[in-house]
Amino acid sequence: MTTHDTSAPDTAELAANTDAVILVGGQGTRLRPLTVGTPKPMLPTAGAPFLEHLLGRIKAAGMTHVVLGTSYRAEVFEEYFGDGSDLGLEIEYVVEDEPLGTGGGIRNVHDHLRHDTAMVFNGDVLGGTDLGAILATHADKDADVTMHLVRVPDPRAFGCVPTDDDGRVLEFLEKTQDPPTDQINAGCYVFRRELIGEIPAGRSISVEREIFPALLENGRRVFGHVDYAYWRDMGTPADFVRGSSDLVRGIAPSPLLEGRHGESLVDESASLGGGALLYGGTVVGRGAEVGAGARLDQTVVFDGAKIGAGAVIERSIIAAGATIGPRCVIRDAVIGEGADVGARCELISGARVWPGVVLPDGGVRFSTDV
Numbered sequence: 002m003t004t005h006d007t008s009a010p011d012t013a014e015l016a017a018n019t020d021a022v023i024l025v026g027g028q029g030t031r032l033r034p035l036t037v038g039t040p041k042p043m044l045p046t047a048g049a050p051f052l053e054h055l056l057g058r059i060k061a062a063g064m065t066h067v068v069l070g071t072s073y074r075a076e077v078f079e080e081y082f083g084d085g086s087d088l089g090l091e092i093e094y095v096v097e098d099e100p101l102g103t104g105g106g107i108r109n110v111h112d113h114l115r116h117d118t119a120m121v122f123n124g125d126v127l128g129g130t131d132l133g134a135i136l137a138t139h140a141d142k143d144a145d146v147t148m149h150l151v152r153v154p155d156p157r158a159f160g161c162v163p164t165d166d167d168g169r170v171l172e173f174l175e176k177t178q179d180p181p182t183d184q185i186n187a188g189c190y191v192f193r194r195e196l197i198g199e200i201p202a203g204r205s206i207s208v209e210r211e212i213f214p215a216l217l218e219n220g221r222r223v224f225g226h227v228d229y230a231y232w233r234d235m236g237t238p239a240d241f242v243r244g245s246s247d248l249v250r251g252i253a254p255s256p257l258l259e260g261r262h263g264e265s266l267v268d269e270s271a272s273l274g275g276g277a278l279l280y281g282g283t284v285v286g287r288g289a290e291v292g293a294g295a296r297l298d299q300t301v302v303f304d305g306a307k308i309g310a311g312a313v314i315e316r317s318i319i320a321a322g323a324t325i326g327p328r329c330v331i332r333d334a335v336i337g338e339g340a341d342v343g344a345r346c347e348l349i350s351g352a353r354v355w356p357g358v359v360l361p362d363g364g365v366r367f368s369t370d371v
Contacts, residue, residue: 012133015140016063019191020114024106025052025124026072026097031236034337034355035320040074042124043081044241045303047248047284048266049257050081051235052124053088054248057256060089062132064120068113070106072097104206111197119197123188127244129231129254130187138226139191142168146196146216149189150225151232159185160209162225170223173213184225187232196221238335238351242316246282246299265297274310281315292327309344323354326362 029041036044042052059067067090071078075096085092095110107121120136130149139147148170150162163171163182174180186209200212216223231253233244247253251262258266265279268286273279274293281299285291289302292310299316302308306319309327317334319325325336326344334352336342342354343362350367354360 012137013063015118015136016133017065018116018118019064019136020116020119020194021059021064021067022070022107022110022114022119022121023052023055023067023124024070024103024121025078026070026100026106027125028073029125029236032238032241032335034353035238035318035335037356038074038338040071040077041235043074043077045284045286045301046235046241046245047255047258048268048286051127052078053082054127054255054257055122055124056082056085056088056090058128058132058254059122061256062136064132065090066115067092068110069094069124070097070110071095072100072106100205101203102205102207104200104208104212105202105204107192107197107208108200108202108206111194111200111202114194114197117194119192119194121190121192125235126188127231127233127235127248127253128187128189130189130226130228131230132189134228135189135191135226138168138224142224143222144191144224145193145221146213146223147191148213148223148225149187150184150227151187152183152227152229153185153232154183156180156183156185161185164225164227168224168227170213170217170225172217173209184227187230188234238318238353239316239333242299242301242318245284245301249282249284268304286321303338320356 025042029036043050079094082092093113135149161174161180161182162184235241235244248255249266265283270287271285271289273291276294277291278296283297283300285302286304289306291308294310295308295312297314300314302319303321305322307324311328312325314331317331319336320338322339323336324341328345330347332349334348336354337356339357340354341359343360343364345363346360347366
């Protein structure tokens with residue numbers, strides 16, 4: 002006779018009774034000029050807005066009610082996703098009239114929550130952890146708050162979060178050159194709804210610097226769910242390019258790309274010239290054109306962009322409608338929407354060209370023109 006452990010939480014049931022909250026109010030200043038007119042979570046990433054990959058993971062985990070906490074260009078989200086029914090979700094939108102920080106953003110959605118448990122996501126993190134496993138940890142520990150903590154090779158660039166043998170969070174530490182643990186805050190939290198209601202309303206407050214330390218001080222049960230899952234903050238051009246590449250190559254998981262992994266992802270409406278080479282997880286968007294002999298490595302080409310013959314583009318982002326002239330060399334750069342980069346230009350090492358800017362043939366170079 003087979004016996005079952007009735008004490009183990011049913012992750013499907015837990016997910017069905019959990020609200021998903023996504024904080025998408027940031028202005029994405031580190032990604033400018035891409036975010037001049039587009040919120041960071043809506044930037045095209047591996048064939049879909051970045052946020053859609055997260056929504057796909059939420060749906061796959063079994064959560065169906067999603068609340069988006071928006072601020073900057075709030076209307077863009079609702080125009081694209083609507084009520085969420087096309088994704089099998091029910092999406093509500095809560096707008097911050099003025100930025101409220103991570104804690105204020107969480108408090109701002111309180112009245113729209115339907116369940117006693119809410120899973121909160123930073124909308125600019127690309128992750129691969131098992132969301133159901135985090136919910137199971139939360140239930141198993143009878144926690145007030147459960148944080149996803151990810152182990153990283155070099156935690157010095159992050160604040161770290163040590164835990165005891167039972168997984169209970171001990172303290173929150175700012176960046177240090179000698180961190181006591183390799184566990185960092187991965188930007189995903191499970192809250193009891195009542196705790197969200199206790200956050201001061203209507204003012205800017207940080208969940209990381211103010212709310213979490215206060216919960217520890219007050220003896221609340223704050224636990225960590227620790228793993229080695231894929232994790233990347235998509236806040237810089239370099240991380241955005243790497244994250245998109247990892248999605249295409251299957252290193253970072255997304256239900257949107259199952260069965261479509263490879264060295265490149267090219268929209269069926271795009272055109273490729275003879276001898277063009279695309280690798281490193283390169284993405285080419287709708288209606289884009291890549292000229293003969295061009296070489297694109299770990300590059301994101303937005304819709305309608307045009308890449309000239311013989312151009313070499315590496316680890317860069319080419320925004321919608323931009324034109325890259327023949328034999329250009331673009332490395333570690335961002336080319337803004339509608340910009341026109343003339344033939345034989347060289348743009349390298351963090352160069353950013355603003356929307357609509359026109360560079361003449363050979364107008365910017367980092368080497369001799371002969």
